[in-house]
Each structure stands twice: as structure tokens, then as C-alpha cells.
Amino acid sequence: MNPILELAKERFKGKKVFAVMSAKGGVGKSTIASLLALNSSEKRGTALIDLDVYGNSVLKLFGIKKLHEVSKEGIEPFKIGNLSIYSVGGLVGDHYVVLTGKQEGGVIESLLGFTNLKDDLVFIDTPPGMGEELLTLKRILKPEVALVTLPSRLSLKTVEQMLIYLLDTGIKPKVIIGNMAFLETKNGLIYPFGNLEPVLKLGEEYGIRVEFLPIDPSIEDFIGRIQDYSGCIKVTLKRIFVS
Amino acid sequence: MHEWAIAMSVVSSVEKWSTEKNVRVGKVILSVPSLSMLEVEILREAFDVIKKDSKIADAKLEIRLRDQEFSCRVCGNKFTLGDIKPQLEQVLKDYGEENPLHIVPALITAFAKCPKCGSNDFDVDTSIKVEAIEL
Numbered sequence: 103m104n105p106i107l108e109l110a111k112e113r114f115k116g117k118k119v120f121a122v123m124s125a126k127g128g129v130g131k132s133t134i135a136s137l138l139a140l141n142s143s144e145k146r147g148t149a150l151i152d153l154d155v156y157g158n159s160v161l162k163l164f165g166i167k168k169l170h171e172v173s174k175e176g177i178e179p180f181k182i183g184n185l186s187i188y189s190v191g192g193l194v195g196d197h198y199v200v201l202t203g204k205q206e207g208g209v210i211e212s213l214l215g216f217t218n219l220k221d222d223l224v225f226i227d228t229p230p231g232m233g234e235e236l237l238t239l240k241r242i243l244k245p246e247v248a249l250v251t252l253p254s255r256l257s258l259k260t261v262e263q264m265l266i267y268l269l270d271t272g273i274k275p276k277v278i279i280g281n282m283a284f285l286e287t288k289n290g291l292i293y294p295f296g297n298l299e300p301v302l303k304l305g306e307e308y309g310i311r312v313e314f315l316p317i318d319p320s321i322e323d324f325i326g327r328i329q330d331y332s333g334c335i336k337v338t339l340k341r342i343f344v345s
Numbered sequence: 346m347h348e349w350a351i352a353m354s355v356v357s358s359v360e361k362w363s364t365e366k367n368v369r370v371g372k373v374i375l376s377v378p379s380l381s382m383l384e385v386e387i388l389r390e391a392f393d394v395i396k397k398d399s400k401i402a403d404a405k406l407e408i409r410l411r412d413q414e415f416s417c418r419v420c421g422n423k424f425t426l427g428d429i430k431p432q433l434e435q436v437l438k439d440y441g442e443e444n445p446l447h448i449v450p451a452l453i454t455a456f457a458k459c460p461k462c463g464s465n466d467f468d469v470d471t472s473i474k475v476e477a478i479e480l
Contacts, residue, residue, distance in 0.1 A: 103362065103475035105375075109354030172443045174349035174391075190452075193445040199455045200465045202418070208451025208471055215354065216347055216448060 107241065110215035114243045119224045121245035123275075125264035126257045127230035129250045130281040132159035133321070135227035136328050137336045138248075138343060143185035147221040151188045153239065154229040155199050155209055158191030165326035169195055176218040182329050188217045206234040214242055232264055240271065247275040249310075253283050253295035258304060265308060277342065278305050283314035286334075313342045347448055348384055351473060352391035355406070359478060360399045370404040372479040378471050379410045379426055380433065381450040382442075409476065417459040417467045424460055432457045 122135040132154065139150035152160035161167075164182060170192035171178040177193075179186030190199065190213055201209060226245060229235050239245070247268060251261040261278075268275060280301040285292045298314060305312035316334050324331035355375055363370045373392075377383050385408050392406045415424045426433070436444050436456050445452045450471035459467050 103358055103478075104472065105351065105354035105358040105475060106473055108358040108361070109350065112354075112357060169440070172347050172448060174347070176347055176350040177448065190449070193448055194452065194455065195440075197445075197455060199452065201451070201454050202466065202468065204468070205451040205454055205471065209449055212449040212451060216350055218350075 104211075106211050106215040110211055110242045113215065113217060113219050114224070117219070117222055117224050117243075119226060119243050119245040120248065121226040121228050121239065122248050122250060123228045123236075123264065123268075124230055124250040124257075125232055125260045126251065129230075129252050129257060130315075131230070131250050132157070132163060132227045133328070133335070134248070134250055134279065134281065134315070134339065135225050136160055136163050137331070137339050139185055139225040140182075140329060141336065141340045141343065142223055142225070143183055146223060147184050147186070149179065149186045149188065149217075149219055149221040149224040151214070151217065151224060151226045152191065153210060153213070153226055153235055155190040155201070155206065155213075155235070156229065158189050160187060160227050161189050161191040163325060163328040165328075166192070167195075169193065172216075173218065176216040177213070178218055185329075186219075186221055188213065188219075203234045207238040210235050210238040211242070214239075232267060240273075244273065247273055248277050248279055249275040250279045250281050251301065251304075253280045253293075253298050253301050253314075255300060258300055262304060265304070265310075269308065274308075275310055278310050278312045279342075280312060280314040282317045285317040285319075313338075315339070348388040349391040349395075351383070352388055352395050355392060355475065356395045356399050356401060359404065359475065360401050362478070363401055368480050370401045370478055370480065372405045372407060373401075373475060374407045374409060374477040374479070375473070376409045376411050376476040377473050378450050379412050380446055380453060380471065381473070382433075382437075382444075382447050385410070411470075413469045413471070415459070415467050415469045417462060417464055419464040419466050420459060420462040422459055422461040428460045429457045 122131045142148040251257045318333045454465045
């Protein structure tokens with residue numbers, strides 16, 4: 103009997119969990135998860151859990167350099183207004199994380215099990231790929247999924263494999279997000295990955311809504327203080343998730 | 346401090362099991378990895394407090410500290426906790442009592458290396474598990 107796994111399941115019982123996923127790295131999962139959670143926290147208490155145990159991008163986005171406090175109830179969150187943030191980075195600080203596959207599962211189980219979760223709405227930033235983290239997450243809960251891809255053909259091919267896997271295991275993503283799809287300039291829109299038709303086609307083939315996010319170079323100025331960003335990516339995400 | 350959360354998880358898991366099996370639990374044998382540096386007395390105290398409001402109020406807790414065997418996947422070296430003691434002491438020194446290994450023992454490969462070849466690539470069982478339940 104694995105009590106920590108059971109504890110993790112118990113923690114998430116009755117919670118609405120939204121996981122931002124992609125089989126591909128560098129597609130903007132952490133930024134999207136963070137902005138979604140920030141949007142949500144404007145109206146209600148929201149949790150954001152960073153499961154990317156190697157990158158801990160969420161903490162870097164928010165500029166959090168402290169360590170988590172630990173109470174009788176478990177790991178206490180970093181608070182940004184109504185947003186509660188949890189991350190392995192908040193346990194190890196600047197230290198690198200290197201794990202075998204089996205240990206990866208143990209880390210995810212412990213993080214989810216010991217998170218002193220109070221909020222009913224939870225966003226999860228997942229690591230890229232389809233490794234132990236994904237399997238462990240699925241052992242514990244069944245999330246709603248936003249699947250993120252770049253409009254590049256390479257990214258789409260990889261993401262489609264994850265999509266098929268998710269469908270095979272009974273999870274139909276709510277939305278496919280084509281990130282960094284276009285850049286607005288004085289001379290009109292620029293599409294760095296070419297036309298967006300292949301992303302639309304993927305959504306159509308599997309009956310999943312597709313949405314696109316713009317490129318906003320100004321977001322670079324907000325790395326380390328993403329909570330202050332109110333630009334077009336955040337605004338677009340607000341519109342997508344209201345609808 | 347999170348010994349309370351562990352105790353809660355044990356009571357809750359065993360209570361669920363005993364309800365499903367419709368049996369009365371006499372003793373819970375919990376196996377914990379030594380490297381987690383858990384405070385056994387706090388864990389026991391927490392278990393005794395939490396169990397009072399559960400269906401396993403009469404159950405006793407036996408805690409077995411497990412001295413793991415580490416097995417390096419690079420050079421094949423087998424080693425023990427004692428062999429990496431200085432590395433664990435460093436973690437304690439850097440982070441204090443609420444250190445990463447105390448909360449998440451599975452992070453061991455991030456903080457320890459094989460004493461023979463220096464690799465982080467080793468196998469070890471860091472799980473906390475209910476080893477047995479006596480009725």
C-alpha cells in the first residue's frame with residue numbers, strides 16, 4: 103500500500119484540474135499555465151502547480167526565489183494575490199534536479215501528495231514529453247487538458263502523438279492552442295510558421311476546438327514578474343477560457 | 346513537520362482498506378526510508394491523534410526504518426546510507442531540517458552521488474509504504 107499516492111488522490115478529490123500539456127518542449131506551456139492561473143485568480147482562489155521538476159519555469163516566470171515553508175498540513179504555497187503556487191523548485195532552490203525514471207514518479211507523487219491544497223481550481227504546468235511524470239499524474243487524477251503546440255509541422259506531428267495517447271486513455275483535450283501563431287506589425291500580420299491550416303485540420307480531425315495565441319515580444323520584459331503582464335497573450339487567453 | 350501529513354495518509358489509506366475488507370485493524374507496519382530523516386516520534390504521535398477520529402482508532406503503529414541499498418547503474422557499485430553520509434550532512438547544512446530529502450526522498454539522485462564513480466545514476470527505493478497490516 104502506497105499511502106502517499108492515496109494522499110495525493112485525496113488532495114485532488116472534487117477539485118477542477120486543468121493541465122497544460124505538450125509532447126514538445128519550448129512551446130510555451132509554462133507561460134500559458136501561469137497566465138491562465140493568473141486570469142483565474144482575479145476572480146477566485148486558484149492553485150498553480152509546476153510539475154516540470156527539471157525546469158521549474160513557473161518560479162522563474164514569477165521571480166520567486168524563496169523556499170516553500172512546510173507545515174503540519176504539508177507544503178505551503180507561494181502566494182501572489184489569490185494565486186497559490188507550488189513547485190519542486192521551491193524545495194531545492196537553485197540546485198539542479200537529476201532523477202531516474204522511478205524517482206521522477208516518486209517526486210511527482212510526493213509533491214502532489216504533500217501540497218497543502220486549499221483551492222478548488224488547479225492549473226498544472228506539465229513537463230514536455232510522455233514520460234513518468236505524465237503516467238504518475240494520470241495515476242492520481244484525471245485532468246481537463248489544454249494541448250499546446252507551435253504551428254510548425256514538427257511540433258504538430260509530435261503533439262498529435264500525445265493527442266492520440268490521451269484519447270486512447272479517455273482524455274479528450276478541451277482545446278488545442280496554437281502558440282506563437284502570428285505577430286502583429288504595422289504592416290499587418292506575420293505568420294512565422296506559415297499558414298495555420300494544419301493546426302485547424304488537426305482540431306477538425308479529432309473534433310477539438312483550436313485557438314491561436316499571438317507572439318508578444320514585450321513579454322520578455324516580464325520574465326521574473328509575469329504577474330505584472332497584461333498584454334495581448336493574457337487578454338487572448340482570457341477570451342479563450344471564458345468561451 | 347510533514348510527518349502529520351504522512352500520518353494522515355496512513356490512517357486514511359488503512360481506514361479505506363479496512364472498510365473495503367470489513368476487518369478490524371490491530372497493527373499497521375509502516376516502512377520508511379532512513380534517508381528521509383523523518384521524526385519517528387512525531388509520526389507516531391500524529392498517527393495516535395489522527396486515528397482517534399477514524400475507524401482504526403485501536404490500531405497500533407510500528408515504524409520500520411529501512412536502510413536502503415543503493416545500486417549504481419554506471420559502475421555497479423552497491424553502497425549504503427553510511428557511505429554517503431557526508432553528502433547528506435551537506436544537504437542538512439544547506440537547507441536545515443525541512444530539507445528537500447526530508448520532504449521528497451525521491452530527490453536523492455539530485456543530491457547524492459555514487460561514492461565510487463561519482464555518478465547520480467543509481468537505483469534506490471525511497472518509497473514510504475505500508476508493509477503489512479495485522480488484524
